[in-house]
Amino acid sequence: MRQMKLSGLQRLIIRRLTHVIPVGIGVSFITFAAVNLFPSTTIDGLLGGNYTKAGAQHLMAEFNFNQPFFVRYFHWLLNFLTGHWGTSYLNNLSVTTILSERIQVTVELALFAFILSIAFAVPLTIACVMRPRGVLDRLTTAFTMLGLATPQFVLGLLLIIVFSVHLRLLPSANFVPISQGFFESLRSLLLPAITLSVAPFSGYVRVLRADLLDQLQAEDYIMSARSHGLSRSAIVINHALRNSVFGTITVIAVNFSTLLGGVVAIEQIFSIPGMGQELLGAIIGHDVPVVLVFDTLIAVTVVLVSLAADLIYAVLDPRIRYERVDH
Amino acid sequence: MSASITERAAPGIAATKPEVDRQARWRDLGRSAELWIPAGFLLLLLLACFLGPIVFRAPSPVQGNIANIDLSMFSKGHLLGTDPDGYDEMSRLLYGGRVSLEVGFGSVFIGLVLGGTLGALAGLKRGAIESLIMRFLDMLLAFPALILAITISSYFGQSELHVIFAIGLVFTAGFSRIARAQTLRYREQPFLHAARLCGTSDRRILLRHIAPNILPNLLTFAVLLVGVGIGLEATLSFLGAGVPPPGPSWGNMITLGEAYLGQAPRIVVIPSIALLLTITSLNLLSDALRSRWASG
Numbered sequence: 001m002r003q004m005k006l007s008g009l010q011r012l013i014i015r016r017l018t019h020v021i022p023v024g025i026g027v028s029f030i031t032f033a034a035v036n037l038f039p040s041t042t043i044d045g046l047l048g049g050n051y052t053k054a055g056a057q058h059l060m061a062e063f064n065f066n067q068p069f070f071v072r073y074f075h076w077l078l079n080f081l082t083g084h085w086g087t088s089y090l091n092n093l094s095v096t097t098i099l100s101e102r103i104q105v106t107v108e109l110a111l112f113a114f115i116l117s118i119a120f121a122v123p124l125t126i127a128c129v130m131r132p133r134g135v136l137d138r139l140t141t142a143f144t145m146l147g148l149a150t151p152q153f154v155l156g157l158l159l160i161i162v163f164s165v166h167l168r169l170l171p172s173a174n175f176v177p178i179s180q181g182f183f184e185s186l187r188s189l190l191l192p193a194i195t196l197s198v199a200p201f202s203g204y205v206r207v208l209r210a211d212l213l214d215q216l217q218a219e220d221y222i223m224s225a226r227s228h229g230l231s232r233s234a235i236v237i238n239h240a241l242r243n244s245v246f247g248t249i250t251v252i253a254v255n256f257s258t259l260l261g262g263v264v265a266i267e268q269i270f271s272i273p274g275m276g277q278e279l280l281g282a283i284i285g286h287d288v289p290v291v292l293v294f295d296t297l298i299a300v301t302v303v304l305v306s307l308a309a310d311l312i313y314a315v316l317d318p319r320i321r322y323e324r325v326d327h
Numbered sequence: 328m329s330a331s332i333t334e335r336a337a338p339g340i341a342a343t344k345p346e347v348d349r350q351a352r353w354r355d356l357g358r359s360a361e362l363w364i365p366a367g368f369l370l371l372l373l374l375a376c377f378l379g380p381i382v383f384r385a386p387s388p389v390q391g392n393i394a395n396i397d398l399s400m401f402s403k404g405h406l407l408g409t410d411p412d413g414y415d416e417m418s419r420l421l422y423g424g425r426v427s428l429e430v431g432f433g434s435v436f437i438g439l440v441l442g443g444t445l446g447a448l449a450g451l452k453r454g455a456i457e458s459l460i461m462r463f464l465d466m467l468l469a470f471p472a473l474i475l476a477i478t479i480s481s482y483f484g485q486s487e488l489h490v491i492f493a494i495g496l497v498f499t500a501g502f503s504r505i506a507r508a509q510t511l512r513y514r515e516q517p518f519l520h521a522a523r524l525c526g527t528s529d530r531r532i533l534l535r536h537i538a539p540n541i542l543p544n545l546l547t548f549a550v551l552l553v554g555v556g557i558g559l560e561a562t563l564s565f566l567g568a569g570v571p572p573p574g575p576s577w578g579n580m581i582t583l584g585e586a587y588l589g590q591a592p593r594i595v596v597i598p599s600i601a602l603l604l605t606i607t608s609l610n611l612l613s614d615a616l617r618s619r620w621a622s623g
Contacts, residue, residue: 019465026466034478041482149606151558153565154599157585161592261471265562269585279474283481284567295478299469 012314016307027299028080028292032073035291039065045286046089063089063288076292086289088282095293098278106274108178109267110259112189113196118252120197121204128205129212129236140205147202153265156195160269163191173271192270196262200255207251211244212236219243246313253309257302362615365608372605376424414573416594420601422575427605430491430560431553437495438502439549445499446506447537450514451529460503467500476559477568485571490563494556505548509541543620547613554609561602577602 035042043056043065060066064075079086085095128137164172176188216222216236225235263276271277275294282290445464449457467475479493513519513536522536563569564578572579577598584594 019462022462023465023469026462027469030466030470031478034475035482038482041484145607145610146603149554149610150603151562151606153562154581154602157581157588157595158599161588161595165589165592257469257471261473264471264473264477265566268566280477280566280568283477291478295470295474298471298474299466302469302471303465 008318009311009314013311016310020303020307023303024300025077027303028077028296029073031292031295031299032076033069035288035295036069036072039063042286042288080293080296085293088287088290090282090285090287090290095289098290099275099293099297102273102275102278105175105177105272106263106267106276108185109189109192109196109272109274110263112186112193113259114200116193117197117201117204121201121208125205125208125212126233126236126241128209129216129240130232132213137209140209144202144205147198148206150198152195152199152262153269155198156192156266156269159191159195175270175272189272192266192272195269196259196266199262200252200259203251203255204248207247208244211247212240215240215243245316249309249312253306256305260298260302358615358618361611362619365611365615368604368608369612372424372608373428376421376428380418380421414575416580416597419575419580420577420598423577423580423598424601424605426487426570426574426576427557427560427602430487430494431557431609433491434494434498434556434560435549435552437492438498438552439545441495442499442502443506443538443541443545444533446503446508447510447533447541449503450507450510451533451537457507461507464500464503467496470497472497472555472559473562476563477566480563481568485568487570487574490560490569493563494559497559498552498556501552502545502548505544506541509544510537513537513540547616547620550609550616551613554606554613557602557609558606561598 039060042063043059044051046059047055064072067075083096085099087094088098124140128134128140131137160172163170170191171188172191174188176184178185219240221239222235225239230238263274264280265276266272267274267276268280275298278290279294281287282294445460449460470478476490476493476497479496480489483489483492519532519536522532527536560569560576561578561581564576565582566578567582569578570576572582580598581595584591584598587594
């Protein structure tokens, strides 16, 4: 049988998409299993001090906990795929409403943190590579070491102690939504965004620095550029940086997941009404429908981002398109 | 013998030799400092947390005294003061360190055994088994570590053991990726072909031939992840999904201090410094081990 002619890129997209679908379904199953294997925990959590046997049985019936596990899962999956995301156990709002209120805030925070981390990491790394093992380079290395070792919630609290309690420069709470002024909103998010950006910033600096130094030492085109009399800065910015992008894209894709995780703790500390705060409240308050939808959406987003990273490689580097990939 | 020849042939080289020696000695010293300073700190921490409270009869970390609320540092009988619940800070710091280390090492042990086995199996067997294992791990990796750990530990009921289990599961994916990549490197080596031709069982190949070769890489990664695990445990406890209060844990101590940031920042700062020093030491130790052991 004659096969359809597909370009390398199209074939790659199809191959990766066939991986995304089972992983997406698996992810929803893991979430469902973690949350639903023990319905009694949920019932106990929801009833708390008002636990009675009749009340528990009533809730079991109301939430269909009496049905077999797999029946419940497929029922839920079907509803999820058709957009019926259910209502919260705690406040009777529909999950869609809750999500639409919260998602904007989290996207703003995450985007702000991401831009901060990249905007500082790239120029600083270039400056470091100009003089490897110089003063700036050593200071930066020490800073990134600390940046990677500090848990984000600790950093957040320390920044609050310094900037809000002692210096009184920046607010530690009082989130201003973007509808009430762009710059006021950014100001209210500055401290949380800095907190979120330090760890990814450190990761980018480390990877990019190692990559740039590798390129500068080992590659022939650098030698050729140098023998043509190009300055070190021109070589780094125009030649080496381009070829070092791959490692950084990988780290950005991996960090995306860490960024979404960090949002949970950071939104809690700075009282930001975003998805992370809602998710934490839902997990601890046993609000099953919210947890299921949020966890699944977050995991699927992570999978899609890593798919996007793969495709960006393929666009940037034609060799990858035609390579036989095992996984 | 050869030294005397070079001396006669080129006196210049001989003259610079002590200089080179000294440099080499400094480099060696630097290399051992890189390894032993963090290792020494961690050893001291282990001793302080597990033996300290017994040797020095520290007050109980979960029994406060109303009369002793909010004592400042260096008070009599309370070296680091007491917190707003009247618990002794030093004692909570040491007992909390126990929890941190137990969770860090425990979760890494689970991840190492589970992930190492799955990864090595995937690399050795290939085919359908490999696809199945790797797809399952892709699913685990899709969740942000913190969110997966909070979800699991709170729905299984809060306890230190469940925190260890949750974080261990999160680590499994990372370990098995490394184990698989390393196993693939050894798969086609002559000694493995020889073992297979002798009819060695898969179990024996995994344990006697693959494991010793891939362990150094897995262990350097493990040291790094102990730090990550300690950070995750503190975050979980801080968010109220980890070790249930008033159990001593650095995360719980920080939660309590959060309400008193303005009045008594030390309640947050002391456990934070402990966390920072511990995690930094583990990171440095992992770096030092990698530069000694790891290949590729």
